[in-house]
Amino acid sequence: TLNEIQEYLKDYKLFYPPDPTEKNCSIGGTIATNASGARTLKYGSTRKWINSLLIVLPDGEIMKLRRNEIKAQNFIMSFSTQSGKNYSFKLPEVSIPPVKNAAGYFIEKGMDLIDLFIGSEGTLGVIVEAELKLLDQPEDLISLVIFFENFDDAYEFVDRSRRIKKEKKFSLLSPRALEFFDNRALKFLSHKFPNVQGKKFAIWYEQEVYQENKDEIIDQLSNLILECNGDLENIWFAFNEKEINDIKEFRHAISALVNEYISRNNLKKVGTDIAVPSNYFKEFYNFCCESCRLNLIDYVGYGHIGNDHLHFNMLPKDKIQNELALDLYLEFCKKAVEFGGTISAEHGIGKLKRKYFELMYPEKVLKEMFEIKKTLDPNLILNRGNIFPERFYDEK
Missing domain, CATH: 3.30.465.10 (Uridine Diphospho-n-acetylenolpyruvylglucosamine Reductase; domain 3)
Structure with a gap:
């Protein structure tokens, strides 16, 4: 493993x-x-x-x-x-x-x-x-969770962190992880991590460091947090390996807590795995939130914001809301493709997302991909149904 x-x-x-x-x-x-x-x-x-x-x-x-x-x-x-x-x-x-x-x-x-x-x-x-x-292995790590009062400030911090990393102008900042939690995700997490109770938005920042530049990096990071209106007084900072692992557990816990909630209340989750270009991420996140609010569907947002990759989980309360959530999921996929993004940033297509995959490419392109499979697997025996629609298998 x-x-x-x-x-x-x-x-x-x-x-x-x-x-x-x-x-x-x-x-x-x-x-x-x-x-x-x-x-x-x-x-x-x-x-x-x-x-x-x-x-x-x-x-x-x-x-x-x-x-x-x-x-x-x-x-x-x-x-x-x-x-x-x-x-x-x-x-x-x-x-x-x-x-x-x-x-x-x-x-x-x-x-x-x-x-x-x-x-x-x-x-x-x-x-x-x-x-x-x-x-x-890196010599050392700094790992911290930074809290913000609104989404715009949180995203400004992410965007500036990435630009600094890319441009490397007079800065030592170079994050290896930037993860996002909205207020609804933090509400779920507060039951297990009481130090996030009442917080609005959070970014987990992690960077590899050397001992000789660690203090300077922390100073530069503190300045950036202040410039982006982050809550410098209530940062959750990891000072040792155990605390670094605690923050990692905090990030990993959100998926489990959402799934526990779904199971406990006999509900179904409808969750995205969408990534869009960075100039569209704020618009896409706000589109998802507003769509759910208008349809009275509860939701939780988190994900790999450094890659503009959003896990937006809708939590419908009944069969009618579930149908609505599936309709919204289709609209989110269409919007992502319109923005030049993908319907799946990391989970793949499998068997459940095949119809949404067809939004991304013309049928001609999908059939050309399928021809690759037919060349290497002429009897179509490996993982039938993954990626491609079933009708492709039936065509002669």
Whole structure:
């Protein structure tokens, strides 16, 4: 599992950057889904951290893929397996959204073949072995939760933190995680973490530091918090490893608490996994909130705001509200696509989001993606129903 790998690496002062919330997930599963997590802001998703894969194709052919060894010629991908069997197919000439994205196959002109299998949701082959790229453990971390009175100030802090990180002008600030909690998420969390009782909006900020620059970074961060009207007096600051882990548990607890509430009250959750370009995030979040308020549907908002990736969970109280929530979910997906975003930033399409995936690309592009599957899996035996609509399987 991911947790076993990370624990093993501690003895060697190394770590594997991808950090999805579920620590007991399998490494193969994280590769098949191109898993991500809070550290995606700095390190990207799983794709960046895979050096090689050993894959068994549906027909039993075996191939060892090493990064940078097999690349498409423009949009034509050709390769051979260990036995010498040849494969060739055309990639769709399409641009995938310029945001954190886990919807459908990764497609890019001149792309590396290994990246096609990463995030393919088990539809193209079975991953049996992987070589991971590792990094030295950081010397130290600063981790803190900052509270704001309104969403605009919270997002201003996020946006300025990212711009400073990108421009690196006269600043040491370089967050590796920026996570968001709205007032409704904090209300859920306050039952387990009383220090957030009554707070409106919160941002979890985490950064790797060295001892010699830690104090200067904290000073620069404090100034930025003040400039963005953050509550400097009530910051939840982690001073040791236990407290750093407590803040991580705070971030991970929101999903569990929402699910417990759903189960306890025999309700259904309708939750988004949407990311949009940063210039549209505020408008998109406000659109979601206002839509729910107008329809009297309760909701909880949180997510990986550093990547403009929102988990917006609607909590309908009955069957009528559930139908309304599903209608709103469709509208949220349409709005995300209109803004140039994705309907799935990290969870993938699976079987439940197939109809929403069709909002992102013309049917021609989806069928070209499906042709890739048919080339590698001519009998269509691997994970039937994932990603593609059922009608594609029935067409001759």
